[in-house]
Amino acid sequence: MSLQPAARTVGFKPGERNVFFHLLTACNLSCRHCYINPQQHGTQTVSSETALQWLRLFARKEKQSNLILLGGEPTLHPQLAAIIKAAKAMRYSVTVDTNGFLHHDLLSNITPEELDYLSFSLDGPTPEVNDPIRGDNVFSTCINNIRRAVDAGFSTSLIYTVSGLNIDHLDKMPELLVQLGIQKFFVQVIGLRGNPAQEKSADSWLVDPAKWLDIVPGVAADAASKGLHVIYPKVYLEPEEVFECAGTVAENYFIFPNGRVYQCPLCEDHPIHSFKIEDNTLLHREGLNEDRFFQLSIPEGCVMNKLLQPENIQYFADGTPQHRISCCLLKQEIVPA
Ligand code: SF4
């Protein structure tokens, strides 16, 4: 009998800096669960010159930082390849999160050495599951471009956003990823921001704790047994685990085209960002902003989860929470042997 590597919680690492840079909010798709909120995040595209100035604000000469370029759809940015190359020269490791359409012929304009990961999003193992969520013919386009990227030698990963609409199909994903030659599998949990926040009474987006715990860790273990590096959210803390808010112990910056900079993704629908970029300078904002909430300690764990999506907390009859909700940025990881 072979021993499978166990899932481990990836604690927040001192000195690790993650920069999530939304270069634009425009997108060629209209996914049902899209979290982008142009009213809050702006509709402009950050010019390549401004993008480089903003990247310099977060780059460190002495240490690598992690950069994730996002949108909207980041490959709609006509200078994306130049931004990737400039970011590498600033010592960032660079990931591009794409919906799979790869506009502006991205694969021809960068080399696999210039990009650390190209991360594709799919929300189902078949067109029948994926396309009602992400749009007609999205599955086939994304699969074709994953194949092109893998054939060209790019390191690839795939993000699957779990919701009530697709959790029953998650178990089919590991086999598909292996067939495609993808190396990393990120499972995300749906957040009630953007479209789902508007639609939440009409649809059952949320997955209850028992179902999540019944399905997700098992699929992750299966994926790792097939050789995939798997990362999935912690969500529910074990009784002995310590709650930590990334806003107090980690460095995560979520940058939007209108210059808002958040530390917590759950806050992005609200004008409570801790920082803003003005005249290419990073400014801390005073007042009742997200960073005041990070300091609060409650029995339910994450304060913003309790405030913004209390539907996913269940209580015992005496009023104590059945689970503490972890920071949404806390992950579980299984690295294949
Ligand atoms: S691909 Fe991303 S940005 Fe575009 S609609 Fe879908 S979730 Fe929103």
Ligand code: SF4
């Ligand atoms: S998700 Fe919760 S715990 Fe994590 S940074 Fe936001 S407020 Fe803090």
